[in-house]
Amino acid sequence: MNTGPSRSPRSVHVPVMLREVLQQLDLHPGLVVADGTVGAGGHSKKIWERIQPGGRLIGTDRDAMMLRWAREALPDPAVILQQGSYVELPTVLAGLELDGVDRFLLDLGLSSDQLEDRERGFSFRAEGPLDLRFDTRQGFSAADYLATATAEQLADDFHNFGEEHHSRQIASYLVEHRSQSPVRTAKELADAVTACLGNKASNSERHPATRVFQALRIAVNAELQHVQQGVEEIGPQIVRPGGLMAVITFHSLEDRLVKQAFRDKRIWEDLTPKPLVASPAEVRINPRSRSAKLRVARRRPTSNAT
Numbered sequence: 001m002n003t004g005p006s007r008s009p010r011s012v013h014v015p016v017m018l019r020e021v022l023q024q025l026d027l028h029p030g031l032v033v034a035d036g037t038v039g040a041g042g043h044s045k046k047i048w049e050r051i052q053p054g055g056r057l058i059g060t061d062r063d064a065m066m067l068r069w070a071r072e073a074l075p076d077p078a079v080i081l082q083q084g085s086y087v088e089l090p091t092v093l094a095g096l097e098l099d100g101v102d103r104f105l106l107d108l109g110l111s112s113d114q115l116e117d118r119e120r121g122f123s124f125r126a127e128g129p130l131d132l133r134f135d136t137r138q139g140f141s142a143a144d145y146l147a148t149a150t151a152e153q154l155a156d157d158f159h160n161f162g163e164e165h166h167s168r169q170i171a172s173y174l175v176e177h178r179s180q181s182p183v184r185t186a187k188e189l190a191d192a193v194t195a196c197l198g199n200k201a202s203n204s205e206r207h208p209a210t211r212v213f214q215a216l217r218i219a220v221n222a223e224l225q226h227v228q229q230g231v232e233e234i235g236p237q238i239v240r241p242g243g244l245m246a247v248i249t250f251h252s253l254e255d256r257l258v259k260q261a262f263r264d265k266r267i268w269e270d271l272t273p274k275p276l277v278a279s280p281a282e283v284r285i286n287p288r289s290r291s292a293k294l295r296v297a298r299r300r301p302t303s304n305a306t
């Protein structure tokens, strides 16, 4: 594992809907669990306690920094932690001679620890390079993408992945200005979007660049492709008959994919036709949980889908 980007002295991430996840996963000793987005191990630490003795836990994350946090939360060497996307889980499980898992958890999106990492530009305030990749060994940074993409590509991304209303205007502005003032840091991007939108920017409660950042992060990490493959292909492939898959999403683009996948009655019994949401008490303590949606499905025993 590479050492990856730097991190703050302690993990600041608070696991979202922890009580609901533990309840829905119906955990007991001896189960085999995959946490595809193990992050700082917030959910996994509690899962591990509940599946002992005899349980096995496999955690994946694309981000090396997050895996270092996970190892601190889960020091038992019996816990398998592997850098990579959850779409690689079939290979990881094969390497462990496991035919599948009883529980599969995905808690999508970004960790608060990544927002705190000043070196990858996840936060608007960051002066560091605008990278936005979970795994900096793969693909290209958001700054490189902004320097080379066409205005059409950028506008499509801002529209499709950020649901940004001013997608064309922002994309044209960035392309027009990039030869004189290339966007290299998160702060430069936040300032450019604010300058482009002028008066329109001040109408919003959120930072005017919120949707553009989300869109670029989704684009450079190909996030929706991973989510789609994760729920349509990997879940059915690795969750044993009768096993459970739980997914927490943070925006409608992800949630739509999960909802559609769980509607396939040949494969899943959808246990949450209406997704569960965080309690008002949790939202007060952890505002990040405000947009969380938890969906859970049981793998049908009779399905012949792979």
Ligand SMILES: C[S@@+](CC[C@H](N)C(=O)[O-])C[C@H]1O[C@@H](n2cnc3c(N)ncnc32)[C@H](O)[C@@H]1O
Residues within 6 Å of the ligand: 013, 014, 015, 016, 036, 037, 038, 039, 040, 041, 042, 043, 044, 060, 061, 062, 063, 066, 084, 085, 086, 087, 107, 108, 109, 110, 111, 134, 226, 227
């Ligand atoms: C919301 S955090 C997970 C937090 C974790 N459940 C906890 O309680 O500590 C999401 C994590 O998913 C990781 N991630 C995003 N896409 C991924 C993918 N396709 N495969 C594996 N990890 C991914 C991110 O790097 C991040 O660490």
